Amino acid sequence: MDIEAQIDAxxxxxxxxxxxGAGTHVQTIAQTYRAPIDDVWDAFTxxxxxxxxxxxxxxxxxLGGRYAIEGNASGTVESCDAPxxxxxxxxxxxxxxxxxxxxxxxxxxxxxxxxxxxxxxxxIGAEMWExxxxxxxxVGWDGAMLGLAQHFTTGEVRPDxxxxxxxxxxxxxxxxxSADRWADAHIESGADAAxxxxxxxxxxxxxxxxxPAAAAD
Numbered sequence: 001m002d003i004e005a006q007i008d009a010x011x012x013x014x015x016x017x018x019x020x021g022a023g024t025h026v027q028t029i030a031q032t033y034r035a036p037i038d039d040v041w042d043a044f045t046x047x048x049x050x051x052x053x054x055x056x057x058x059x060x061x062x063l064g065g066r067y068a069i070e071g072n073a074s075g076t077v078e079s080c081d082a083p084x085x086x087x088x089x090x091x092x093x094x095x096x097x098x099x100x101x102x103x104x105x106x107x108x109x110x111x112x113x114x115x116x117x118x119x120x121x122x123x124i125g126a127e128m129w130e131x132x133x134x135x136x137x138x139v140g141w142d143g144a145m146l147g148l149a150q151h152f153t154t155g156e157v158r159p160d161x162x163x164x165x166x167x168x169x170x171x172x173x174x175x176x177x178s179a180d181r182w183a184d185a186h187i188e189s190g191a192d193a194a195x196x197x198x199x200x201x202x203x204x205x206x207x208x209x210x211x212p213a214a215a216a217d
Contacts, residue, residue, distance in 0.1 A: 001150070003170060007177045010145050014134050014182075014189040016121075019098075023121040027134050027185075029141045030114040035152045037105040040113060041083035043151065044101060053151035054144055075099075095123055113148070115141060132206070133191070133199030135182035139207055142178040172208050179204040 010031045017024040033040060043049050050057045059067035061077060067088070068074040075089035079100075087100040097119040104112040117137060121129070143166075150156050165171045183200035187193050204210060 001170065003174045003177065006146050006149055007142070007174070007181060009149070010142060010181075012138065012181055012185040014185045016189070017118065019118060019120065024118050025121055025124065025129070025134065027117045027119075027138055027141070028114060029117075029138065029145060030112060031145050031149065032106055032110055032112045033148065033152045034109060035111055036108060037083050037103050037111045040103055040111040040152075043148065044103075045082075045086070053147040090117070095119075097123075113145075115144075117141065130195060131199060132203050133182065133186050133196055135179045135186075135200050135203035136206070138182040138185075139175055139178045139203060142174075142181075146174070166207065167209075172210075175207045176204055179207075 010029060013028045015026045015028075017026040035043075043053065045061055047057055047059075047061060054069075055072055056070040057067055058070075059065060059074075061067055063077055063080045065077050066074065067077065073090045073092040075091045075096075077086065077088050078098075079085070079087035083103060085100065085102045087098065090097045090099045097117060100116045100118075102114045102116070104114070106112055119137075166175065179200040182203075183196040186196035186199065
């Protein structure tokens with residue numbers, strides 16, 4: 001697995017937005033895959049297929065239906081325009097955010113996937129945002145993009161020991177690079193560079209168990 005190539009294949013942006021009059025943090029992550037759009041749509045919407053690259057999911061994956069991801073979020077399917085886009089609420093830890101996935105048919109054999117994650121700034125809180133920044137969720141979405149890339153490239157099924165992989169040298173390297181790239185996006189959005197780098201170090205430590213002071217080594 002070429003970790004650096006996967007990290008480089010992903011585009012990450014962070015902007016500010018508004019939802020119902022409240023300020024939001026808008027994270028976007030995107031990658032182009034060698035797969036036709038109908039195949040990518042199926043990978044995102046098939047209860048049987050999602051666990052092969054992400055996590056086990058249950059529920060009714062139709063407009064208005066409820067879903068639950070094992071050990072993670074649950075929510076409601078709020079929009080669906082097959083095979084172009086869908087939007088869901090992302091309910092986790094008592095909070096609600098919003099995820100929208102958009103598919104763009106680059107050509108007959110390539111599809112660009114764009115995932116947008118919107119969170120209310122006040123719900124996260126200024127202190128939490130300064131401490132962890134966009135990497136807190138961004139690193140996880142990088143992992144999803146990695147899983148999807150492996151799925152389309154090799155057909156591999158997501159391993160049951162993926163948590164162990166994150167603690168391997170390769171997994172730690174992936175997390176470090178992802179956290180740093182989200183810091184880059186944070187800085188490009190206007191954040192103070194030192195604050196963004198500290199947040200990336202804290203996020204890296206949270207994912208890997210490393211000491212925060214040593215996270216940047």
